[in-house]
Amino acid sequence: MSVPVTEIGFESRQVNGIGLHVLKTAKFKTITLVVLIEQALSEENVTKTALLAHLLKRATSRLPDSLALRQHLDYLYGAVFDVDVVKKGERQILQLYLEVPHEQFLSSEERLLEQAVQFVGDVLTRPYLENGAFAEKYLAAEKESLRKRIDSIIDDKIKYANQRITEEMCKGEPYALLVYGRTADLPAITAAGLYQYYRELLAHNPLHVFVVGDVERDQVEQYLARHLQVERGEPAQLPPTVVQKAVGEVREVVERLDVTQGKLHIGCRTQISYRDDDYPALVMVNGILGGFPHSKLFLNVREKASLAYYAASRLDSHKGVLMMMAGIDVAQYEKAKAIMLEQLRLVQEGRISELEIKQTKATLANQYRELLDSARLLIDFTYNGMLSGRRRSLGELLQQMEEVDMDDLTRAASRIQIDTIYLLRDNKGGA
Amino acid sequence: MQSTSFEQIQERVYHETLPNGLAVYLLPKHGFSKTYAVFTTRYGSIDSHFRVGTQEVRVPDGIAHFLEHKMFEKKDHDVFQLFSQTGASSNAFTSFNRTAYLFSSTGNVEKNLEILLDFVQEPYFSEQSVEKEKGIIGQEIRMYDDDPDWKVYTNLLKAMYQQHPVRIEIAGTVDSIAQITSELLYQCHATFYHPSNMLLFVVGAIDPPAILELIRENQQRKQFPPAPAVERLFPQEPAEVGEQRIEAQLSVGLPKCLIGHKESRLGLTGDALLKQELCSKLLLDVLFGQGSPLYQRLYDSGLITETFDFDYSAESAYAYSVVGGDTPDPDRLLETIAREIDARMAEGIAAEEFNRCKRKRIGQYLRALNSVEYIANQFTSYKFNGTDLFRVLPVLEGITLDDVNQRLREHFRPAQRAVSIVRATSTGGK
Numbered sequence: 001m002s003v004p005v006t007e008i009g010f011e012s013r014q015v016n017g018i019g020l021h022v023l024k025t026a027k028f029k030t031i032t033l034v035v036l037i038e039q040a041l042s043e044e045n046v047t048k049t050a051l052l053a054h055l056l057k058r059a060t061s062r063l064p065d066s067l068a069l070r071q072h073l074d075y076l077y078g079a080v081f082d083v084d085v086v087k088k089g090e091r092q093i094l095q096l097y098l099e100v101p102h103e104q105f106l107s108s109e110e111r112l113l114e115q116a117v118q119f120v121g122d123v124l125t126r127p128y129l130e131n132g133a134f135a136e137k138y139l140a141a142e143k144e145s146l147r148k149r150i151d152s153i154i155d156d157k158i159k160y161a162n163q164r165i166t167e168e169m170c171k172g173e174p175y176a177l178l179v180y181g182r183t184a185d186l187p188a189i190t191a192a193g194l195y196q197y198y199r200e201l202l203a204h205n206p207l208h209v210f211v212v213g214d215v216e217r218d219q220v221e222q223y224l225a226r227h228l229q230v231e232r233g234e235p236a237q238l239p240p241t242v243v244q245k246a247v248g249e250v251r252e253v254v255e256r257l258d259v260t261q262g263k264l265h266i267g268c269r270t271q272i273s274y275r276d277d278d279y280p281a282l283v284m285v286n287g288i289l290g291g292f293p294h295s296k297l298f299l300n301v302r303e304k305a306s307l308a309y310y311a312a313s314r315l316d317s318h319k320g321v322l323m324m325m326a327g328i329d330v331a332q333y334e335k336a337k338a339i340m341l342e343q344l345r346l347v348q349e350g351r352i353s354e355l356e357i358k359q360t361k362a363t364l365a366n367q368y369r370e371l372l373d374s375a376r377l378l379i380d381f382t383y384n385g386m387l388s389g390r391r392r393s394l395g396e397l398l399q400q401m402e403e404v405d406m407d408d409l410t411r412a413a414s415r416i417q418i419d420t421i422y423l424l425r426d427n428k429g430g431a
Numbered sequence: 432m433q434s435t436s437f438e439q440i441q442e443r444v445y446h447e448t449l450p451n452g453l454a455v456y457l458l459p460k461h462g463f464s465k466t467y468a469v470f471t472t473r474y475g476s477i478d479s480h481f482r483v484g485t486q487e488v489r490v491p492d493g494i495a496h497f498l499e500h501k502m503f504e505k506k507d508h509d510v511f512q513l514f515s516q517t518g519a520s521s522n523a524f525t526s527f528n529r530t531a532y533l534f535s536s537t538g539n540v541e542k543n544l545e546i547l548l549d550f551v552q553e554p555y556f557s558e559q560s561v562e563k564e565k566g567i568i569g570q571e572i573r574m575y576d577d578d579p580d581w582k583v584y585t586n587l588l589k590a591m592y593q594q595h596p597v598r599i600e601i602a603g604t605v606d607s608i609a610q611i612t613s614e615l616l617y618q619c620h621a622t623f624y625h626p627s628n629m630l631l632f633v634v635g636a637i638d639p640p641a642i643l644e645l646i647r648e649n650q651q652r653k654q655f656p657p658a659p660a661v662e663r664l665f666p667q668e669p670a671e672v673g674e675q676r677i678e679a680q681l682s683v684g685l686p687k688c689l690i691g692h693k694e695s696r697l698g699l700t701g702d703a704l705l706k707q708e709l710c711s712k713l714l715l716d717v718l719f720g721q722g723s724p725l726y727q728r729l730y731d732s733g734l735i736t737e738t739f740d741f742d743y744s745a746e747s748a749y750a751y752s753v754v755g756g757d758t759p760d761p762d763r764l765l766e767t768i769a770r771e772i773d774a775r776m777a778e779g780i781a782a783e784e785f786n787r788c789k790r791k792r793i794g795q796y797l798r799a800l801n802s803v804e805y806i807a808n809q810f811t812s813y814k815f816n817g818t819d820l821f822r823v824l825p826v827l828e829g830i831t832l833d834d835v836n837q838r839l840r841e842h843f844r845p846a847q848r849a850v851s852i853v854r855a856t857s858t859g860g861k
Contacts, residue, residue: 025462026461026462027460027461027462027463028801029440029797029798029800029801030797030798030801065727066721066727066730067722067724067727070720070721070722070726070727071722071787073722073791074720074722074787074788074790074791075787075790076794077790077791077793077794077797078790078791078792078793078794078795078798079794080798099798100794101793101794101797101798102797105439105440105441105797106793107439141730141731141733144733145736145737148684148685148736148757148759149736149737150684151684151685152683152684152685152736152738152757153684154682154683154684155579155580155683155684156578157577157578257682258680258681258682258856259577259682260573260576260577261570261573261574261576261577292511292515292520293511293515293521294511294512294515302567303509303567306563306564306565306566306567307566307570308567308570309567309568309570309571309574310574327570327573327574328570329570329573355516358516359512359515359516360515362515362516362517362518363515363518363519363520365518365537366518366519366520366536366537366538367520369464369465369537369538370464370465370520370535370537372463372464372465372537373463373464373465373635373803374801375801
């Protein structure tokens with residue numbers, strides 16, 4: 001019997017210079033392992049790190065091609081495996097994900113947990129090599145895969161617009177970089193150079209392993225010590241994400257593409273990030289503005305003016321960038337823009353009702369408690385605290401949000417400045 | 432209240448059919464913080480032509496989805512606002528054959544359940560709010576028009592199906608929704624939202640007896656007329672596909688290419704339908720999964736990317752498989768896959784491949800049971816088809832290599848094949 005988890009209680013310790021964080025819980029039918037390697041987002045390294053994600057999942061010395069590797073995962077009862085990169089503020093996180101069923105639901109004894117840890121060790125410390133470097137054939141193929149992935153961000157118009165406004169707004173800042181890198185960097189990357197880069201990353205950059213499931217910590221630790229051995233030096237000091245940035249005049253950018261719906265994105269700087277005391281108030285501000293179906297953007301752009309199907313705002317907690325967005329008819333651009341800007345102004349002026357505050361507190365608390373039922377989100381919440389340099393427990397964050405009052409809201413909202421207004425529109429009509 | 436225990440996966444489902452016909456299923460999830468409830472009617476986008484009693488009715492395309500949107504708006508309040516006050520997040524979706532209303536919350540479950548039951552069973556529409564919704568849904572339709580993954584998929588259905596309304600987009604078109612009136616919405620609600628046509632599933636941090644009592648009381652308070660005699664009318668669908676190839680242009684990074692096979696073995700229900708679905712998915716995994724030699728060959732030659740995937744949709748009246756993804760060269764991809772299918776139909780699949788993919792499927796099923804959303808939605812879908820989500824493991828375990836080889840020979844007939852391609856517009860790009 002397990003009791004309901006009301007707090008996210010990872011037990012942490014160091015094993016071989018690696019941060020190991022284990023959460024024992026019987027609520028899931030699987031065991032989830034996530035490995036996170038931190039890198040500073042930079043022009044120099046962004047494409048290399050993204051390419052590594054592709055190469056590492058391609059083959060290991062024990063499973064020397066993708067067919068062998070994928071069939072091994074099938075035998076591990078369809079283990080889900082992926083290596084990817086994600087952007088968190090001005091960090092590029094190389095992320096390995098593995099999920100296997102818990103043995104107790106299977107008819108046979110399989111030592112699945114140890115096999116899972118061994119596989120993770122294979123991928124990270126025993127990759128497939130030729131002549132002491134990544135194999136040329138795989139490098140060439142994965143460069144092509146990465147190129148196609150970068151080219152394909154245009155397929156999802158909301159994501160595309162989001163990336164484009166970020167590039168315009170944060171020109172010259174690492175944050176402007178697409179997390180998958182730049183196609184122009186690909187030709188210069190060599191097998192030997194990339195492998196050398198990976199060795200340094202593994203030896204010096206912050207590295208964490210998270211495990212969630214019905215497991216014994218000592219056992220996980222033993223398996224890790226057995227299968228994942230790396231020589232770790234002093235961890236590198238990575239530069240902090242720049243959050244404070246003065247905003248000059250508001251920039252307007254219009255881009256044309258063959259689309260039928262306009263994408264209007266308004267990028268703002270809040271000057272506040274996860275580590276600030278005002279962060280809980282900022283989360284509330286974002287919720288009141290555009291986080292939910294009771295929020296000002298949804299009610300005024302969609303329900304009252306009937307201008308959009310989606311109208312929302314999103315917050316990057318590490319960079320402190322707040323993005324308002326809506327899909328609109330381009331003929332309604334000025335009208336939609338005016339309503340969206342007006343909603344921000346209303347929040348800044350404290351024109352917020354008691355009901356809006358009550359609803360936002362309730363829905364935020366619910367949203368945060370819901371992450372208790374997802375291994376992936378449990379890990380993400382804990383890691384965000386570690387990465388930002390300010391760990392709040394779930395209870396602490398909920399308490400801080402509960403205590404936010406009108407003064408806190410207007411203080412946080414008053415720091416928000418509009419930086420860039422971006423419209424992705426069709427090819428028709430005048431400029 | 433009855434209950435059924437599923438030992439191997441350690442779950443227990445509680446069930447009761449209320450006097451008004453509503454089927455209620457409850458699944459407590461030990462250790463979970465949230466509760467997810469979904470209230471679903473057997474009514475989707477394909478139900479646009481029907482007979483109620485002696486009256487034959489044709490309604491505009493997209494009306495089931497439109498009705499879903501309008502259920503949230505009441506005379507003096509909006510349902511989203513009610514859920515927000517309790518902290519719940521709520522939503523709804525319409526598919527080809529059902530409309531589902533749902534909430535998830537970590538507290539106030541009783542209050543939220545009352546809101547859910549009441550708002551779905553108490554319609555309120557005005558001409559003015561119906562007109563306003565046309566602007567919102569118009570933008571939803573345009574959003575999908577710009578989505579190449581949606582376009583390549585819906586075009587494939589248009590190519591495969593000549594008559595059946597599964598070929599029509601769920602949200603309808605800007606023109607078809609223009610014809611929707613509040614009167615039509617009331618009529619569709621009265622026809623399809625009778626409790627006997629609906630299923631309520633609640634899963635998560637719940638105490639089944641208490642929750643059931645609340646649901647009973649809520650339903651007892653309401654008056655429902657006798658269930659209307661509804662006959663859904665569908666056109667005769669030929670076995671063959673309508674078009675073998677359909678192409679469109681949108682701004683994409685790489686062309687997209689899907690291959691569909693229209694199922695000819697139809698009319699199954701219950702475990703037979705479940706078995707056909709599981710057999711087909713196993714077969715597709717053997718042929719096209721990441722552990723297949725074909726996948727690796729296609730990937731190594733640069734013909735596919737990680738977007739390459741497959742699926743099988745199983746309904747009694749229509750079913751189809753889909754395989755494909757992004758590719759730099761749709762024609763070469765099609766040719767390679769067609770050749771592989773021919774070769775496989777001649778040789779059959781091997782025991783090793785079959786056993787490997789079966790293990791994989793068992794693990795995938797267990798993983799899916801971590802998700803209360805998956806459990807609720809999938810359970811409902813299977814129930815509507817006369818089977819049970821918790822029959823998956825035993826049925827899967829009973830599938831033999833012969834079953835899958837038989838599926839291989841009967842599913843992939845050339846006359847049943849259609850192809851959908853989306854390519855980049857010449858004016859695309861930055």
